[in-house]
Amino acid sequence: MKILNSTEFVIACVLVAAMVLIGLVNPAFWGFDNLFSLAKSNVVIGIMALGVLLVMISGGIDVSLPSFAVAALYIVVRAMVELNYDGVLLPFIAAALIGLVLGAFNALIIERFRMIPLIVTLGTASIVRGLLLGLMGASIVNINKMPKELIAFGKHDLVTVQAANGASYGLTAMVLVYLGLAVAMHLVLRYTMIGRSVYAYGTDAESARRAGFNTRRTIWFVYCTAGLLAGLAGMLHTSMIWQANPRDFQGLELDVIAAVVLGGASIFGGRGSVLGTLIGVFMLVMVKNSLILLKVDTTWQRVVVGMIIVTATAITARRDRRKLA
Amino acid sequence: MSDYLIELKNIGKRFGGVRALEDVSLAIRPGEIHCLAGENGSGKSTIIKVMSGIYTPDEGEIVIDGEPVGRLDPIRAVGHGIQVIYQDFSLFGNLTVAENLALNTYLLEGRSRMDWHRAHEMARDVLARIGVAIDPDAEVGSLPTSGKQIVAIARAILARARLIVMDEPTTALTRHEVEALFTIVRDLKAQGIAILFVSHKMREMLEISERLTVFRNGRKVAEGAMRDFDEATITHAMTGLDLTDDPYRPEIPDGPPLLEVTGLSVPGTVERVALSLRPGEIVGISGLIGSGRTELARALFGMEPRMTGEIRLDGRPARPRSVQEAIARGIAYVPEDRLTEGLFLPQSIERNLVVSILDRLRRGLFLDRRAVRARTAEMFAAMQIAAPSPETPAGNLSGGNAQRVMLGRWLLTGARVLILNGPTVGVDVGSKATIHRIIRDLATRDGLAVLMISDDVPELVTNCNRIHVMHRGRFVAELAGAEMTETRINDTLKTLT
Amino acid sequence: MTTTPETRPLIRRLLGSDAAIAQLVVITVLIFVAMTAMNPDKFLRYYNFESISYIMPELGILSIAMMIAMLTGGIDLSVVGVANLAAIVAGVYFRIPAVQEAIGAGGAGVVMHTVAAVLIALLVGLAAGVINGLLIARLRIIPILATLGTGQIFAGLALVLTGGPAIVGFPQTWAWIGTGKILGLATPLWVLIVVALLVAVALTRTTLGVSLMLIGTNPRAAIFAGIRSGRMILYSYMLTGVLSAIAGVLLSGRTNSAKADFGASYLLQAVLIAVLGGTNPAGGKGRVLGVLLALIALMLLSSGLQIMRMSNFLIDAVWGGFLVVVIAINYLRSQK
Structure with a gap:
C-alpha cells in the first residue's frame, strides 16, 4: 500500500504512540484544558513552520523567521500605541507586509549573490533584531497599553468546555487561522505551477532552469512568502498573549526547523508536505509541553528538543542516503 | 517552403x-x-x-x-x-x-x-x-x-x-x-x-x-x-588519423598470476566472477553501464563491503576491506569520472599527486615538505605533465594531462595492479595515444597488471591481451588473440538481452 | 618543469597570492583609519587596545573553530553551547567540597586544581566534539542539523547543571586566565596566539590539515584517493570541540562566572568572521591568517562604535550588515 509507506503515515503512527504513552503516564494529558492549550501552542510555531517548510523544499534553510516575526509584531503594536489606533485587519496586513519586505531582503541576497541561505539568514536575523532593539528600545508593551481590539480578537474561542470545578476552557479561534493558512499552503504547493516550481527547484535547480521555470521568481516567492507568514505569526502571538515583547522568540528558529524536519521534509530539498509539517509541529509542541505532565524538570526541555532533532535527522539521513544510492 | x-x-x-x-x-x-x-x-x-x-x-x-x-x-x-x-x-x-x-x-x-x-x-x-x-x-x-x-x-x-x-x-x-x-x-x-x-x-x-x-x-x-x-x-x-595504434600483443611470460579472483560476488550486481592477471598483462572488460563492471572494480578496490569471494595477490589471500587496505596492498583504481571522482580541481597538481601517500610522507607529526616536492617532481617528469608548475590548480589541465596526474598518483603509491575505468573518456585523440603508450609502458616496463574497463571497443582491442565481456554481473565471454576483433565483441554484445 | 622558487619575499610567502587576504588587509586598515578619525582622542589609547586584547581571543578561537568545521563543507552551530558547558562543568568542579577546601588552604593545591579544572573543561569539549563528529561522519547527519541538535543538548545540559543562574566563585587563578598578564600582554591573547599558530601549522603541514582541505574540495574524490574521510572529519570536530572549550575557559575566566546563555551572539559572529576571513562555507578553503585579520577588523570596528556610544544591539546589527556586504563583495569579485 502506498499510503502505508508514506512519510506522513509513519510520523502519524509515532505521534499516536507517543500520545498513548503520555496519556498512560498522566491521564491529565487527555483533559480538555491540556488539549486546548496544546492546540493554542501550535499556532505560532506552526505558521512559521509552514514558511520554513517552503524554504526547505526549495533546498534552503531559514533561521531568520522568528526575528522577522518579532520585528513585525513589535513595530506594528508600538505604532498602534503611538497613533492611538485600534483595530485588527489593518495591523495584520501591516505585519504581513513588514514580514514580506524582510523576506524580500533574504531573497535579494540569496538570489543575487548566490550565498548559502543559512549564512544569509543568520546575518539578516541579527540585523533585524539588532536594529529593532537598538532603534525601538527593549521595553515591553504590556496588557494595559495593548490595543483592546487586538486583545479581544485574540480572545475569540471556538468552543468552551465547563470543567467539573467550574473553570471553563476555550479552544482559541486562532487555530482556524493556522489551519486556513496550512490548507492554502497545501493548495499552492500542490495545485499551482509556482508551488511545483519550488519542488522542481529543490530537486535540481539546473534542470528547473532548463525546463523553463523562472527560478529567480521561485526564490523570491519562497522567501517572501516565508517572511509574510512570519509577520502573521508574530501578530497572532501578540494578540494571544496580550503583550508585545521585542525579546520574544529567542532561539525559536531551532524549534521551527526541528518541527519541519520531524515532519519528514528533506533538508536536501524537493521533499516535504504540509500534512507532515502539521504533525511534526504537533509532536514537538506536545513533547515539550508534556514534560511538565511527565514531572520532568523544565530545565530539561532544551536537552529533549536537541535529542528529538538529532534522532529525527538521523532517521531522515538514512532515508535520504538510501534514496541517493 | x-x-x-x-x-x-x-x-x-x-x-x-x-x-x-x-x-x-x-x-x-x-x-x-x-x-x-x-x-x-x-x-x-x-x-x-x-x-x-x-x-x-x-x-x-x-x-x-x-x-x-x-x-x-x-x-x-x-x-x-x-x-x-x-x-x-x-x-x-x-x-x-x-x-x-x-x-x-x-x-x-x-x-x-x-x-x-x-x-x-x-x-x-x-x-x-x-x-x-x-x-x-x-x-x-x-x-x-x-x-x-x-x-x-x-x-x-x-x-x-x-x-x-x-x-x-x-x-x-x-x-x-x-x-x-x-x-x-x-x-x-x-x-x-x-x-x-x-x-x-x-x-x-x-x-x-x-x-x-x-x-x-x-x-x-x-x-x-x-x-x-x-x-x-x-x-x-x-x-584525422588512420588507426595508427598497433595492437598490443607482447609475450607474457608464463608464471603465477599476480592477481587472482575467484567467485567474487557483490549482491545484486556482480555474480561469481573469476579473473586472473599476470604482471605485464592488460586485460579488458567490455560491458554496458549497469553490467556490474564498475561494481567489480569497486569491489577489487575495497569499496564494496558486501562483497564475497576470494581475492589473492601473489597467491596470498588479500581481500581488501577498505580503500586504504587496497592501496596498501598495491591496488589502484582510476575512476570513470575524473572530474567528480578523481581530481581535486581547485587544488594544486602537487596535492593531487601526493594525496594517496600523505601518510608515507610524514615525518613525526608533520609532512616532510622536501619529500613532497621531490616525489611530485619525479612524477611530473615521468608522466610528462604539461603545466607551468606543480602549484597550478588541477582544474587548469586538459583531459589528457588530468589523466596523467591520476596515473601519477597511483604510481606514487607503488601500485602493482592498476584498474582503469574509461581511461580515455573526454581525452582528445592526440593525448589518447600518449595515454595508451603510458599504460602499455607501465605494463611492459614496470610489470604492472592492468584491468581496463572501457566503452570504447577499439581501445580494448588495440590495448588488451585478453577481453572479458561482462553482462548482468557475469563474465559471459572471454576473447583472446585472433578472435579479439571489434566485430566479434560487437556481435557478442549484440546477442545479449 | 619548474619548482617553486625559494626566493619569494617573506611578506609574499606569508600573505600568499591570496586576493582575499589582500582585501582583508585593506579593510582592516580602512576601519582603523576611519575609527581613529571619528574618535580622534579616544580610539588611539593604550587602554582601548588593551581591553580589545582581553575580549578578542575568546571570539577569535571560536571563529577558528568555525573555520575548521567549514573546511570540510560543514558548520558547527554548537560551539557556544560547548564553550558554556565546559566552563560550567569546571565551575561545578570548583564547588566540590574537597576541592574548595584545598583551594581555601592555598599554596600549590590551588594551581593544581585549576589545571585539573582546565583539563576537565577541555575533556568536555573533546567529548562534545566526538559526539558531533560521530553524528556527522558515522551517521552522516548533515552538519547543520546535527550541531543544531547537539547545540541544544549541550546548552540544555548546561542549564540542567546550573538550574538557571550563573555559577560564580571561581578561584583567583581561574580569573587570572581571563584577566592576567604574561610579559605585559593579556593572558588570553597569548592563548589566541598559541592556538592560531598551532592550528595554522596543523592545517598546512600535517596530513590532517591537507586531508581536510581535500575532503572539502571534493568528498567523492577523497574516498577514491584513499583518504580516511570519516576519521578526518571526526578529528576535525574533536578539534572544534576542544577549541570551543578553550574559548569557554577564557570567557568564564574574564567574567569570573559561567552561565548557560553567555555569549549567544558569538555564534553568528564566529560564522561571520570565518566567512569574512576567506573561508569557503562550501569547503576546501580557509586560512588562520584570514580569520585573524577579519577578527581584528571587526573588533576595531565594534570598539570604535562603542566609543561613539552606539548600543550593543546596533553593533550586532552592524555586524550582520557587514556579513551581507562581504557576501556582496565576494560575489562581485568572483564575477570579474
Whole structure:
C-alpha cells in the first residue's frame, strides 16, 4: 500500500504512540484544558513552520523567521500605541507586509549573490533584531497599553468546555487561522505551477532552469512568502498573549526547523508536505509541553528538543542516503 | 517552403582565445534521422547549444523553415520545435512521470495552475503514442535509464518537437534497449519528426541514420548520405588519423598470476566472477553501464563491503576491506569520472599527486615538505605533465594531462595492479595515444597488471591481451588473440538481452 | 618543469597570492583609519587596545573553530553551547567540597586544581566534539542539523547543571586566565596566539590539515584517493570541540562566572568572521591568517562604535550588515 509507506503515515503512527504513552503516564494529558492549550501552542510555531517548510523544499534553510516575526509584531503594536489606533485587519496586513519586505531582503541576497541561505539568514536575523532593539528600545508593551481590539480578537474561542470545578476552557479561534493558512499552503504547493516550481527547484535547480521555470521568481516567492507568514505569526502571538515583547522568540528558529524536519521534509530539498509539517509541529509542541505532565524538570526541555532533532535527522539521513544510492 | 527544417550557416564561436567552432554548417531536413559524429572536444556540444539558443554564435546565420532568425534564445528555439535531450535528461527524480511530462507543456502555455487530471491524460496519451507502458504515477527517480530516456522523449513530443536532438543516447542502454529506442525513433520519423543523434558510436549510427555530418576540432570535415560511409571512413574523418595504434600483443611470460579472483560476488550486481592477471598483462572488460563492471572494480578496490569471494595477490589471500587496505596492498583504481571522482580541481597538481601517500610522507607529526616536492617532481617528469608548475590548480589541465596526474598518483603509491575505468573518456585523440603508450609502458616496463574497463571497443582491442565481456554481473565471454576483433565483441554484445 | 622558487619575499610567502587576504588587509586598515578619525582622542589609547586584547581571543578561537568545521563543507552551530558547558562543568568542579577546601588552604593545591579544572573543561569539549563528529561522519547527519541538535543538548545540559543562574566563585587563578598578564600582554591573547599558530601549522603541514582541505574540495574524490574521510572529519570536530572549550575557559575566566546563555551572539559572529576571513562555507578553503585579520577588523570596528556610544544591539546589527556586504563583495569579485 502506498499510503502505508508514506512519510506522513509513519510520523502519524509515532505521534499516536507517543500520545498513548503520555496519556498512560498522566491521564491529565487527555483533559480538555491540556488539549486546548496544546492546540493554542501550535499556532505560532506552526505558521512559521509552514514558511520554513517552503524554504526547505526549495533546498534552503531559514533561521531568520522568528526575528522577522518579532520585528513585525513589535513595530506594528508600538505604532498602534503611538497613533492611538485600534483595530485588527489593518495591523495584520501591516505585519504581513513588514514580514514580506524582510523576506524580500533574504531573497535579494540569496538570489543575487548566490550565498548559502543559512549564512544569509543568520546575518539578516541579527540585523533585524539588532536594529529593532537598538532603534525601538527593549521595553515591553504590556496588557494595559495593548490595543483592546487586538486583545479581544485574540480572545475569540471556538468552543468552551465547563470543567467539573467550574473553570471553563476555550479552544482559541486562532487555530482556524493556522489551519486556513496550512490548507492554502497545501493548495499552492500542490495545485499551482509556482508551488511545483519550488519542488522542481529543490530537486535540481539546473534542470528547473532548463525546463523553463523562472527560478529567480521561485526564490523570491519562497522567501517572501516565508517572511509574510512570519509577520502573521508574530501578530497572532501578540494578540494571544496580550503583550508585545521585542525579546520574544529567542532561539525559536531551532524549534521551527526541528518541527519541519520531524515532519519528514528533506533538508536536501524537493521533499516535504504540509500534512507532515502539521504533525511534526504537533509532536514537538506536545513533547515539550508534556514534560511538565511527565514531572520532568523544565530545565530539561532544551536537552529533549536537541535529542528529538538529532534522532529525527538521523532517521531522515538514512532515508535520504538510501534514496541517493 | 525550404527543403530544410533548420540550417546553420558558417557558424563561428569563440570562448576567450579558444575557437570552439569555425565556419561550420549543418542542415537538417524535416523527418530525417541525421547523425552528428565527432570526438570529444570536436565542437559537437557547442553546436547543440547554438541550435537550442543557449549560445549566441559570433559569426554565421541560423535559418529555420527558410527564414533567417536573428538571435535565437532557448524559449524561441523551443517555439520553433527544437528539443534537446541531454545525457542527464534534465528530469526531476522526486516528481512523478505525469508531472515531469506536464510541467514543460504547462510552462510553455504560461499556465499558473497545476492541472493533475490533464497531466495524467497527457501522460497516458503520449506514452501510448510511443507505445510503451510506463506508470504515469511512478517517481521518475525509480525508473531505469531507458525509462527515463523515454520520459524525456515523451516530454519533447509534448512540446511539439519537430527536431529532437539526442546527446549520446545509447551510452547507458543494453542492446535490447537500443533496439527499442530505434523502433521509437523510426516511429517518430514516420510522424515527421526529425532526429539528430550526437554520438561517437559508429556501428549503431550506421544502422539507423540516413545522413551524417562529422566534426573535428571545431570544423566540419565530412557530410553526406550514410550509405556513402563505412566505419573506417567515419573513424578516419573523426580522428584525422588512420588507426595508427598497433595492437598490443607482447609475450607474457608464463608464471603465477599476480592477481587472482575467484567467485567474487557483490549482491545484486556482480555474480561469481573469476579473473586472473599476470604482471605485464592488460586485460579488458567490455560491458554496458549497469553490467556490474564498475561494481567489480569497486569491489577489487575495497569499496564494496558486501562483497564475497576470494581475492589473492601473489597467491596470498588479500581481500581488501577498505580503500586504504587496497592501496596498501598495491591496488589502484582510476575512476570513470575524473572530474567528480578523481581530481581535486581547485587544488594544486602537487596535492593531487601526493594525496594517496600523505601518510608515507610524514615525518613525526608533520609532512616532510622536501619529500613532497621531490616525489611530485619525479612524477611530473615521468608522466610528462604539461603545466607551468606543480602549484597550478588541477582544474587548469586538459583531459589528457588530468589523466596523467591520476596515473601519477597511483604510481606514487607503488601500485602493482592498476584498474582503469574509461581511461580515455573526454581525452582528445592526440593525448589518447600518449595515454595508451603510458599504460602499455607501465605494463611492459614496470610489470604492472592492468584491468581496463572501457566503452570504447577499439581501445580494448588495440590495448588488451585478453577481453572479458561482462553482462548482468557475469563474465559471459572471454576473447583472446585472433578472435579479439571489434566485430566479434560487437556481435557478442549484440546477442545479449 | 619548474619548482617553486625559494626566493619569494617573506611578506609574499606569508600573505600568499591570496586576493582575499589582500582585501582583508585593506579593510582592516580602512576601519582603523576611519575609527581613529571619528574618535580622534579616544580610539588611539593604550587602554582601548588593551581591553580589545582581553575580549578578542575568546571570539577569535571560536571563529577558528568555525573555520575548521567549514573546511570540510560543514558548520558547527554548537560551539557556544560547548564553550558554556565546559566552563560550567569546571565551575561545578570548583564547588566540590574537597576541592574548595584545598583551594581555601592555598599554596600549590590551588594551581593544581585549576589545571585539573582546565583539563576537565577541555575533556568536555573533546567529548562534545566526538559526539558531533560521530553524528556527522558515522551517521552522516548533515552538519547543520546535527550541531543544531547537539547545540541544544549541550546548552540544555548546561542549564540542567546550573538550574538557571550563573555559577560564580571561581578561584583567583581561574580569573587570572581571563584577566592576567604574561610579559605585559593579556593572558588570553597569548592563548589566541598559541592556538592560531598551532592550528595554522596543523592545517598546512600535517596530513590532517591537507586531508581536510581535500575532503572539502571534493568528498567523492577523497574516498577514491584513499583518504580516511570519516576519521578526518571526526578529528576535525574533536578539534572544534576542544577549541570551543578553550574559548569557554577564557570567557568564564574574564567574567569570573559561567552561565548557560553567555555569549549567544558569538555564534553568528564566529560564522561571520570565518566567512569574512576567506573561508569557503562550501569547503576546501580557509586560512588562520584570514580569520585573524577579519577578527581584528571587526573588533576595531565594534570598539570604535562603542566609543561613539552606539548600543550593543546596533553593533550586532552592524555586524550582520557587514556579513551581507562581504557576501556582496565576494560575489562581485568572483564575477570579474
